Structures are given as structure tokens and as C-alpha cells.
Amino acid sequence: MLAARDLAISFGGLKAVSGASLTVPAGKITALIGPNGAGKSTLFGLVSGFLKPDRGSVALEGREIVGMKPHAVCRLGMTRTFQIVQPFAQQTVRENIAVGAHLHIGGRKAALAAAEAVAQRVGLTAQLDKPAADLTVAGRKRLELARALATQPRLILLDEVLAGLNPQEVGEMIPVLRGIRDSGVTVFMIEHVMQAVMNLAEYVWVLAQGELIAQGLPGEVTSDEKVIEAYLGHGTAARLKAEAAHG
Amino acid sequence: MRSLASIAVLVLAVGLLPLFVSSGVTLGFVTMVLYATLLGQAWNILGGFGGQFSFGHAVFFGTGAYAMAVLQMRFGLNAWAALPCAIALGGVAGTLLGALSFRYGLRGSYFALVTLAFAEVFRILANTFDFTGAGVGLQLPLQEGAAQLQFATETGYLYLALALATVSLLFAWWLKHSRYGAWLAAVRDNEDSAAALGVNAFRVKLVAITVSGALMAAGGAFYVQKFHYIDPHLAYGAPISVEALLSAIIGGMGTVFGPLLGAVVLHGLGELTRNSLSSTPGASLVIYGALLVLIIMFMPRGIAGLFEGKR
Structure with a gap:
């Protein structure tokens, strides 16, 4: 579905992402995890056209999209959400979602009706006529998701849609995300909430200090030595192993 | 649909006004309110609906005004032919200024400063060249008659202002x-989010500034026909930029009727202070300033915000 090859970008002297190559299989939920500051959101920015890579390529369904603007990428069927939610605060939930729906729907009434249908999918029906500014964090995350879904994407990039939610809210979101996958939309998500990653993801990429250090099934990567060291510090894996051997 | 009906009522009421009122002062007042509505709505389309605050809308006003005067006086065009040309030139000026500043991602105060700078540059240019009458300005020869778009009575100007203001109101309603x-509202509220949802923010803003420039130029063209005179300060000076943004901000940014309400309040107050404080020149300007401060403090969403209720 999505294939990135050798992506790299530096901000000043800082190599935020260096030589990242990854693929996202169609029809599945793929997760991108990594410690804070690993460059996950930067990688999302590179893939979705918000940032221009210094080198590397990105192909969406075989089509080269590096250098395309975000709105053009969206037209091709890939959209993203933001880690720091960015609603159109002055507008109602319905109007917010309708902006996404307008990508394929010209008429105002039809777009507003489509917004209502999308709101139902993510559980925002009760808030439809509230201003977006009045939503709770959980509500805003849902709105972010709803707007993106309204563009009828084939691939959706979710940047920490579960961050800041309490365990109950996370539990409520998991079936929503699974429902999106089941409706045929490929999901690529950055996630810190491991409960969700273990629960949802069918494939996991691990990014640390701008490089992809591991990939595999959720169970595999969490026991990978390099991944443990990336999260818990150099030498931790060896120490843990030694401690386990000593009993 | 309610606001569309309100526009229809307004057009009907103003249209029938000359049948009942013959006072030139009253008709002149209504004409100037409609003219201020047009300027305010022009600014409102870009600033209120689009969130791009211009501080130099005079650049479009002046372009329309000078185009109107120059086309008639130097090229012998009929006023009716010159009017669409002036409006189109205002639109072109909008496109160019927008392409330049939006291309380089200018937002907020930077965009405001660039528009101000352009207005100043044009003021200096108009002040320099004989083609535009330099510092003396251009005096449009008096040729009264509907065919020349010049009227002996206020009624003609009233209808011209009404037509132009109505077009601007209808466009705002359409928005x-x-x-x-x-899309324009989405770009105003958050450009990145809009882009992620497939909105071409650059193009959306470009259309807004083009329409805004065209309407503002229509205001300039009207001014020339009504007062038969234009000079660099009148055309490109800061007062006209301020008048445009003031009626939109006081009336309610991003609303269909905000500029109209703002124009009524500002011109009403202007008349009142001029009549009652005629011994102290400049007092009306002080009121302008005080009012703006009060409204921004207590009615951040303008007068129209009061009618929409809490949201």
C-alpha cells in the first residue's frame, strides 16, 4: 500500500530521520512505535507531504508521491491526523467533519449529511452541533479521526489518537479503529499506548533515533533486544538476561 | 435561507425608499452606508471569512478608483465600460498580491504589513506620475446623465451603491x-488541518483575495463617479483601509450582515458626532477609536455576534 525508501531529513545538525525504509501492507493495521523523540511524527510528516525529505522516496500504491503537497496526497486517498489535535475550533462538529466530506462531495447539504454518517461511525452523534472547542480531549481525538475518515481515504495515518485518553476511553476507541480497518481502510498508526498496539496492530515498526531498528509482529518486537535497549537504555537487555539467568 | 430573505427585504426597502423620502441628506446617508457596506464586505471576505487580515485594502480601492478615472479621461472609455474594467483590475491586483504573499506563506501580522506596504508603494507611484495626475489628482469632468454613470440627484447613486452592496452580500451568503x-473557513481556522483534508489552501486564499480586491475596486470606482475626484491620499491612504476593516470588525467578522451593521453604526455615529461636536474637529475620529476598543473588549464577535446568541 505504502512504501517508503531511504527517507532522511535533518533539522539543522539534527538528523531527525535517517535512511528509513518501511512498507505498510494494505488492509491491515500497522503500528509505528518508538521512544519519545525518535522521529515518528517527523516520519509521518515526510510520508504525508507536510515535510520535504532531504532524500528518499515514498510510493502510495506504486505511485511516487514525494514532493507532492498534503492536499494533493489527500486526493490520492491518503490522509493523516495530528498528534496535537487541530480542530476548526469556531465551527461545529458537523461543520468540521463536512470539510473532509467536501473532498468528494460538492453540495453543502450532501456533505453535512455525510458528516452525520461519519460521526456515527466514530461515536460523535451526540456532539454533532456542539462547537469543536467545547469537546473533551477524547471527543477531539474522535473528531480528528472523523474528519480524516470523511475524505474517504484508502490509507489513514493516525498520529497518537489514543494519547491522553484514560483506559476506559482507550477501550472504547479500539473497536472504532478495528471497524475502520474492517471497512477496508488501511491503518498506519503511531502509538504509545502499548495495550492498544498489542491489541490492534498486525505489524509493528520500531523507530529509535531516526532509524528503524526492528519490525515484526507485536509479540516479536517487544522481546527484541534492540527495542528493549532503545526504550530502557544501553545494556539493559544484557542485564535483564543476566538477572533472569541467575534467577 | 433566512439571510437570503433578509437581503431581499433590504433591497426592496432601499429600492422603494426614494418613493417616500425626497430628502437628499437622508438618501445620501443611506448611499454612504451602502458604500461602506461594500467596502466592509470586501474586507470581510478575505479577513472575516478567510482570516487573512489586510491592513492595506486601499491598494484595491485605489486601483479601482484610478482605473475608473484614467480609463475615462485618458482612454475615452464610457463609464459603463470602465466600471467592469476597474473591477477586473482590482481582482487582478488581488491575485498578484495574494500570489506573492501566500506563495511565501505570509500570515497574520506579516500579511497585514505586506498589504500596508503595497498600498504605500502605490500611493507614492500615483503621487509621482503625470499619468495619474500626480499629487494634484484627477478631476473627472462633469457629464451628468445615466449614460455617463453620473447622476444629478442622490437616487441614482443610491441605486448604484445598492446594486454593488447587494452583490457583495450575496457573495457572503454564498460563502x-x-x-x-x-474550505475558506477551514483554512482560516487551521491551515494544516485543512491541507490534511485535501484543501488547497493556497488556491482557496487566492480566490478570496481576488474577489475581495474586485469588490474593493468597485468601491473605488463608485467613489470616483460620486465625488468626481481622486488623489493619491484618498485612493491609497490608510483611512480607506481602516474604514473597510472597521465596519467589518465592529459589525462582526465572518458574518453576512456584519459589514452592513458596522456601516450603519459607524456612519450613524459619524453623523451624530459631526453634528453635535462640529466645533471640535476630529472628535468623530476619537469616537471611532474609543468604539473600536470597546467593541473588541466587550463584543469580540461584533454586533452580529449579539444576534447569533451564544455558541
Whole structure:
């Protein structure tokens, strides 16, 4: 579905992402995890056209999209959400979602009706006529998701849609995300909430200090030595192993 | 649909006004309110609906005014032919200024400063060249008659102002009920989010500034026909930029009727202070300033915000 090859970008002297190559299989939920500051959101920015890579390529369904603007990428069927939610605060939930729906729907009434249908999918029906500014964090995350879904994407990039939610809210979101996958939309998500990653993801990429250090099934990567060291510090894996051997 | 009906009522009421009122002062007042509505709505389309605050809308006003005067006086065009040309030139000026500043991602105060700078540059240019009458300005020869778009009575100007203001109101109404309007509001509220949802923010802003420039130029063209005179300060000076943004901000940014309400309040107050404080020149300007401060403090959403209720 999505294939990135050798992506790299530096901000000043800082190599935020260096030589990242990854693929996202169609029809599945793929997760991108990594410690804070690993460059996950930067990688999302590179893939979705918000940032221009210094080198590397990105192909969406075989089509080269590096250098395309975000709105053009969206037209091709890939959209993203933001880690720091960015609603159109002055507008109602319905109007917010309708902006996404307008990508394929010209008429105002039809777009507003489509917004209502999308709101139902993510559980925002009760808030439809509230201003977006009045939503709770959980509500805003849902709105972010709803707007993106309204563009009828084939691939959706979710940047920490579960961050800041309490365990109950996370539990409520998991079936929503699974429902999106089941409706045929490929999901690529950055996630810190491991409960969700273990629960949802069918494939996991691990990014640390701008490089992809591991990939595999959720169970595999969490026991990978390099991944443990990336999260818990150099030498931790060896120490843990030694401690386990000593009993 | 309610606001569309309100526009129809307004057009009907103003249209029938000359049948009942013959006072030139009253008709002149209504004409100037409509003219201020047009300027305010022109600014409102870009600033209120689009969130791009211009501090130099005079650049479009002056372009329309000078185009109107120059086309008639130097090229011998009939006023009716010159009017669409002036409006189109205002639109072109909008496109160019927009392409330049939006291309380089200028937002907020930077955009405001660039528009101000352009207005100043044009003021100096108009002040320099004989073609535009330099510092003396251009005096449009008096040729009264509907064919020349010059009228002996206020009624003619009233209808001209009404027609132009109505066009601007209808466009604002359309913004509230169309996909383009939704895109413009999205770009205003958050450009990155809009881009992620497939909105071409650059193009959306470019259309807004083009229409805004064209309407503002229509205001300039009207000014020349009504007062038969234009000079660099009148055309490109800061007062006209301020008048445009003031009626929109006081009336309610991003609303269909905000500029109209703002124009009524500002011109009403202007008349009152001019009549009662005629011994102290400049007092009306002080009131202007005080009012703006008060409204921004207590009615951040303008007068129209009061009618929409809490949201």
C-alpha cells in the first residue's frame, strides 16, 4: 500500500530521520512505535507531504508521491491526523467533519449529511452541533479521526489518537479503529499506548533515533533486544538476561 | 435561507425608499452606508471569512478608483465600460498580491504589513506620475446623465451603491452555503488541518483575495463617479483601509450582515458626532477609536455576534 525508501531529513545538525525504509501492507493495521523523540511524527510528516525529505522516496500504491503537497496526497486517498489535535475550533462538529466530506462531495447539504454518517461511525452523534472547542480531549481525538475518515481515504495515518485518553476511553476507541480497518481502510498508526498496539496492530515498526531498528509482529518486537535497549537504555537487555539467568 | 430573505427585504426597502423620502441628506446617508457596506464586505471576505487580515485594502480601492478615472479621461472609455474594467483590475491586483504573499506563506501580522506596504508603494507611484495626475489628482469632468454613470440627484447613486452592496452580500451568503465557503473557513481556522483534508489552501486564499480586491475596486470606482475626484491620499491612504476593516470588525467578522451593521453604526455615529461636536474637529475620529476598543473588549464577535446568541 505504502512504501517508503531511504527517507532522511535533518533539522539543522539534527538528523531527525535517517535512511528509513518501511512498507505498510494494505488492509491491515500497522503500528509505528518508538521512544519519545525518535522521529515518528517527523516520519509521518515526510510520508504525508507536510515535510520535504532531504532524500528518499515514498510510493502510495506504486505511485511516487514525494514532493507532492498534503492536499494533493489527500486526493490520492491518503490522509493523516495530528498528534496535537487541530480542530476548526469556531465551527461545529458537523461543520468540521463536512470539510473532509467536501473532498468528494460538492453540495453543502450532501456533505453535512455525510458528516452525520461519519460521526456515527466514530461515536460523535451526540456532539454533532456542539462547537469543536467545547469537546473533551477524547471527543477531539474522535473528531480528528472523523474528519480524516470523511475524505474517504484508502490509507489513514493516525498520529497518537489514543494519547491522553484514560483506559476506559482507550477501550472504547479500539473497536472504532478495528471497524475502520474492517471497512477496508488501511491503518498506519503511531502509538504509545502499548495495550492498544498489542491489541490492534498486525505489524509493528520500531523507530529509535531516526532509524528503524526492528519490525515484526507485536509479540516479536517487544522481546527484541534492540527495542528493549532503545526504550530502557544501553545494556539493559544484557542485564535483564543476566538477572533472569541467575534467577 | 433566512439571510437570503433578509437581503431581499433590504433591497426592496432601499429600492422603494426614494418613493417616500425626497430628502437628499437622508438618501445620501443611506448611499454612504451602502458604500461602506461594500467596502466592509470586501474586507470581510478575505479577513472575516478567510482570516487573512489586510491592513492595506486601499491598494484595491485605489486601483479601482484610478482605473475608473484614467480609463475615462485618458482612454475615452464610457463609464459603463470602465466600471467592469476597474473591477477586473482590482481582482487582478488581488491575485498578484495574494500570489506573492501566500506563495511565501505570509500570515497574520506579516500579511497585514505586506498589504500596508503595497498600498504605500502605490500611493507614492500615483503621487509621482503625470499619468495619474500626480499629487494634484484627477478631476473627472462633469457629464451628468445615466449614460455617463453620473447622476444629478442622490437616487441614482443610491441605486448604484445598492446594486454593488447587494452583490457583495450575496457573495457572503454564498460563502455560508457552499463548499468553497467551507474550505475558506477551514483554512482560516487551521491551515494544516485543512491541507490534511485535501484543501488547497493556497488556491482557496487566492480566490478570496481576488474577489475581495474586485469588490474593493468597485468601491473605488463608485467613489470616483460620486465625488468626481481622486488623489493619491484618498485612493491609497490608510483611512480607506481602516474604514473597510472597521465596519467589518465592529459589525462582526465572518458574518453576512456584519459589514452592513458596522456601516450603519459607524456612519450613524459619524453623523451624530459631526453634528453635535462640529466645533471640535476630529472628535468623530476619537469616537471611532474609543468604539473600536470597546467593541473588541466587550463584543469580540461584533454586533452580529449579539444576534447569533451564544455558541
